Amino acid sequence: MxxxxxxxxxxxxxxxxxxxxxxxxxxxxxxxxxxxxxxxxxxxxxxxxxxxxxxxxxxxxxxxxxxxxxxxxxxxxxxxxxxxxxxxxxxxxxxxxxxxxxxxxxxxxxxxxxxxxxxxxxxxxxxxxxxxxxxxxxxxxxxxxxxxxxxxxxxIQASSCASLDDALLATGFPYHRGKTARLNLAICAHALDRVRGIRRAGSAALDICHVALGRLDGYWEMGLAPWDFAAAALIAREAGAVVSDFRGTPELLEARRIVAAAPRLHGELIGLLQRAHARPDLDVLGAAPDAALPLHGLLPGEC
CATH class of the missing domain: 3.30.540.10 (Fructose-1,6-Bisphosphatase, subunit A, domain 1)
Structure with a gap:
């Protein structure tokens, strides 16, 4: 050709x-x-x-x-x-x-x-x-x-997952490890309080494609460039997933922050991201330990 x-x-x-x-x-x-x-x-x-x-x-x-x-x-x-x-x-x-x-x-x-x-x-x-x-x-x-x-x-088709309680999510961390990485740790904490699990595979394109395939129910990441998601976003959308920025709007090229999720889950995942942005200091997993922890065996309170 x-x-x-x-x-x-x-x-x-x-x-x-x-x-x-x-x-x-x-x-x-x-x-x-x-x-x-x-x-x-x-x-x-x-x-x-x-x-x-x-x-x-x-x-x-x-x-x-x-x-x-x-x-x-x-x-x-x-x-x-x-x-x-x-x-x-x-x-x-x-x-x-x-x-x-x-x-x-x-x-x-x-x-x-x-x-x-x-x-x-x-x-x-x-x-x-x-x-x-x-x-x-x-x-x-x-x-x-x-x-x-x-x-x-x-x-291929995105999953039918409709609740964070049933969801397997993925995320990624930016190369610059400052406030963005700290914010994403806060988002992970908010998510861990609800979801079945969070994965971090290290390829934005594949994470989004796995949402398209239904292996993952949702994905979010910050600090992305258009080449990271330009192909995968179309693949996910054509498989029925919703791909947006963190505000929920579909314009992606300047967004830098991308969400891809099963259609019935997208709104709830957007809500979680927005709550984490509003209260990044909120300790949703409970108070931090007030003393050193053991390196072996169960932690206090675990069974």
């Missing part, structure tokens, strides 16, 4: 996009076998980038430029153009979950999406180490494919 570099790709060929992301995922999967040999640099104290991030991004951006003409491309690693005048924008995260990848934890993914006029048009998230490829086009539903196992795409 080739396009005049002066033209804009009017419609995305899903097979072309799938093939491109499979190629990128193959690079990630092969690199996982030699991850101890890879160069790892620091963008921040705990914000990592590897040579594989850069290699996959170069592959994706080169092919997108070749095939999408005048579309704007915003990628995690490197320069980012101003998109205010761009009608069509690609959001590229070459490796969502780089820290996981560096440590051999298999929750990392390639994420690519195109948004048109500020709305998502197509999104794909591929986790090669899990053999899971999520895909969606606006208005056409969302699917999960297992290409390594030869399993074709199947339609």
């Amino acid at each position: 080739a396009h005049d570099s002066g033209q804009t790709m009017a419609a995305v060929d899903p097979e072309w996009l799938r093939g491109l992301v499979l190629r990128a995922g193959s690079v990630l999967e092969q690199a996982s076998q030699r991850r101890h040999e890879l160069r790892v640099d620091h963008k921040g104290r705990v914000d990592l980038v590897t040579e594989i991030d850069l290699e996959i991004q170069e592959l994706l951006v080169t092919e997108l430029k070749r095939n999408s003409g005048t579309d704007c491309i915003v990628a995690e690693e490197g320069d980012r153009p101003e998109t205010g005048e761009c009608e069509r924008v690609w959001y590229v995260d070459p490796v969502d979950g780089t820290t996981n990848f560096v440590h051999g934890y298999p929750f990392s993914a390639v994420s690519v999406a195109r948004w048109v006029g500020g709305e998502p048009e197509v999104g794909i998230v591929y986790a090669p180490l899990l053999d899971e490829l999520f895909f969606a086009r606006a208005g056409r539903g969302a699917t999960l494919e297992r290409p390594g196992a030869g399993q074709p795409p199947r339609a």
